[in-house]
Amino acid sequence: MLADGDRESVDAGITDSGNIHSSLFYNIYWSLLEDCGCERMSAFVKAFRLYLEQVSLDESEPVLGLTRAWTLIRFFESGMMQLSACTSCGGHFVAHAHSPDQDFVCGICQPPSRAGKTRKKRQEERAATPRTPVSLNEPDSMTGRGLVARGM
Numbered sequence: 001m002l003a004d005g006d007r008e009s010v011d012a013g014i015t016d017s018g019n020i021h022s023s024l025f026y027n028i029y030w031s032l033l034e035d036c037g038c039e040r041m042s043a044f045v046k047a048f049r050l051y052l053e054q055v056s057l058d059e060s061e062p063v064l065g066l067t068r069a070w071t072l073i074r075f076f077e078s079g080m081m082q083l084s085a086c087t088s089c090g091g092h093f094v095a096h097a098h099s100p101d102q103d104f105v106c107g108i109c110q111p112p113s114r115a116g117k118t119r120k121k122r123q124e125e126r127a128a129t130p131r132t133p134v135s136l137n138e139p140d141s142m143t144g145r146g147l148v149a150r151g152m
């Protein structure tokens with residue numbers, strides 16, 4: 001059973017910079033477990049220290065706190081999260097478990113601002129094509145956001 005706070009941090013862990021930091025941390029943790037045969041707790045502590053070092057080298061703020069890092073590992077252990085391989089750079093990134101990842105592209109290769117452009121382009125394509133009944137194959141048309149984007 002998860003509290004609302006936990007649910008929020010799942011989402012925080014997979015969005016934008018939160019995702020990149022979660023992924024960075026979890027990749028370090030995972031390689032410590034696999035390569036050094038570290039015990040879970042010491043791998044966690046080492047991974048968190050390495051994560052902070054990495055972040056300070058990049059001169060950015062650590063997004064992931066100790067509590068959230070631990071929560072992240074518990075999500076992986078309970079099967080709620082998975083690592084998806086980016087089809088563009090091949091890096092592994094934190095994603096919700098069972099999310100389709102055949103054409104997964106990470107937040108670095110595809111910044112969030114690109115999504116807006118893609119939607120606009122799709123809108124233009126729609127405007128250019130003759131009027132057809134709403135396609136049920138278009139997943140966008142099923143969401144509120146899709147309707148708004150189409151001016152409905």
Ligand SMILES: [Zn+2]
Pocket residue numbers: 086087088089090091105106107108109110
């Ligand atoms: Zn990528």
